Amino acid sequence: MxxxxxxxxxxxxxxGAVCVIALVAAAGGAHAADIHITAEFKPDINDPNKREFVNTTPWSGVCNGTHLQACINNNWWSIDTKVRGTKQGIRTNDYGRDSFFIGMPEPRTVTVTSDDGLHTFDLGVKIIGAALRLVDQDGDGPTEPASTGNARNCSRALSNTNANNRSVMRLWLRQDGGDGVLECSLHWLNTNNYAISEFDFTYKLTTPAPLAMRSGIYTGMTTYRVGGTGEGADFDLGNGVVLDDNIVNVHFRLDVQHAxxxxxxxxxxxxxxxxxxxxxxxxxxxxxxxxxxxxxxxxxxxxxxxxxxxxxxxxxxxxxxxxxxxxxxxxxxxxxxxxxxxxxxxxxxxxxxxxxxxxxxxxxxxxxxxxxxxxxxxxxxxxxxxxxxxxxxxxxxxxxxxxxxxxxxxxx
Structure with missing residues (x-):
């Protein structure tokens, strides 16, 4: 039997639980602007080779509008820092600090920490370009205030050349790929007072390997200082600069949803x-x-x-x-x-x-x-x-x- x-x-x-990486922190003190950068890792069973974060930051700055498709095609991500102020432009042909001038910082690493405080990872942040929009306050300058020639140390990617509205907007990309401190500049065509109506930077993130990260929320922050000559700023806008905000707190939110x-x-x-x-x-x-x-x-x-x-x-x-x-x-x-x-x-x-x-x-x-x-x-x-x-x-x-x-x- x-x-x-x-x-x-x-x-x-x-x-499968949701794994969210969020890089968030409290604002600095007075005269600080806060901006937020978000990205997502959401793997697809039908596309197993997708192993990287996707930037989900809402478009702002120079890429938001006419140049959006060009930015998408080139994988450029710009964000408006919310920094506003004025710049005294002086006619010059020396690419100096009186001209259309931007100094950019070297790359940095931000530590991000899980919501339970048990796990940390490194996030690389590289500034690969910057954009400055200046508007003639007096209204009596040339319709194209800055030189349309070549920029020093940078490649001009996007601009409002021939806009004929007495303003200038340039997105410059670093020719060195974003390593080290770098100064970019153009000639001025006229001496005049200009309002800084927008200051953006373009960035690249080197994110942790998401497959090695547990589900959870990760937070972190980095701060950039914006200023003029002699102020020790991360972003140096040269001579004759007066700003409403001079500190930019950058909050990163990286959202990971494991399958x-x-x-x-x-x-x-x-x-x-x-x-x-x-x-x-x-x-x-x-x-x-x-x-x-x-x-x-x-x-x-x-x-x-x-x-x-x-x-x-x-x-x-x-x-x-x-x-x-x-x-x-x-x-x-x-x-x-x-x-x-x-x-x-x-x-x-x-x-x-x-x-x-x-x-x-x-x-x-x-x-x-x-x-x-x-x-x-x-x-x-x-x-x-x-x-x-x-x-x-x-x-x-x-x-x-x-x-x-x-x-x-x-x-x-």
Whole structure:
């Protein structure tokens, strides 16, 4: 007679949690302007090669309007610093500080910290260009106040040349790629007072690797000082400058939403344990099987880290789950449960997740991968081994049952 040993195995999934990176901080003091830069990492199971942040900052400054498409095509991101003031322009052909002049800062690194304060990452911020809009306050200057010739040390990317409105707007890109302090300038064509109606900078972010970051909110901030000659400003606008605001607090908000998906085949809520090859050796020859087992297949997709833990209907002191004889009184039979996730590894030890034992007493392992893994075939293996099998066979006709819950937590 073939004995019926069954295991009800429940798999519970915690769907992929949202991971948000936000870089936010309090404003500086008086005379400070606050601006916000946002980006998003939201992987797509149908596009696993998408592994970078996407800039989601609302358009402002020189790119917002006529030049929007040109900025999109060239991956330029400008933002209005909200700095306003005046500039005394003096007719000159020496590219000096009396001219249309902008000094730009070197790159810097901002530390961003998770909302729980446990994790930090480095964010690189590089100023690759700047734009200045000046309007003739007296209204008696040339229609094109600054030279239309070549700029010194920079490439002019966008401008309002021939606007004929006695204003000048230039977006300059650094020819050195953004490394080190750099001064850009043009000649003035006339001596006059000009209102600074807009001052923008163009930037590039070097973001942390999102696949290595846990779900959560990360915050940080950096501050730039804007000023004139001799003020030690990060952005130097030369001589004759008076500003309403001279400090720019830059807040970065980086929003990461990791993908997580667990796909289970029909019937995965029940696993019937049996010897490999069936019961023939026992029923015909009385040979006790070495194990009663069942492998439960499933597929998993994940772009971030996740943990795996275990809950048992009948827990044993050693952390294993058990199945119980529901027909007559007998000892519980211990289950050995192992998890195999090809391509994943334990984040702490680096050990591949192959035959990873699961118990209720172990710290839930946090699993990670070097890539966005899509629908990877995986297995849960359940087994009663050795002497426990023989003990079960001493109760012919009995039924052993138990519930096991395997929890995949996408927000470990």
């Amino acid at each position: 073939i004995r019926d040993f069954s295991l009800s195995a429940g798999l519970r999934r915690l769907r 997580f998906q667990l796909d289970l085949p029909p019937g995965s809520d029940r696993a019937v344990l049996a010897p490999k090859g069936g019961w023939t050796q026992w029923s015909d020859h009385g040979i006790v099987p070495k194990a009663l087992e069942r492998e439960l297949p499933f597929s998993l997709s994940s772009s971030g880290q996740f943990s795996v833990s275990l809950e048992c209907q009948y827990p044993l002191p050693d952390g294993r789950c058990a199945i119980r004889n529901v027909t007559e009184t007998a000892d519980d039979a211990p289950l050995d449960i192992r998890l195999t996730l090809p391509g994943f590894r334990d984040a702490a030890s680096g050990v591949d997740a192959v035959g990873l034992p699961l118990t209720t007493t172990m710290a839930p392992p946090v699993l990670t991968a070097d890539a966005f893994i899509i629908r990877r075939p995986s297995q849960l293996h359940f087994a009663v081994n050795g002497d426990a099998v023989k003990a079960m066979l001493d109760h012919p006709g009995s039924h052993y049952r138990g519930e096991v819950t395997v929890i995949f937590d996408a927000d470990p």
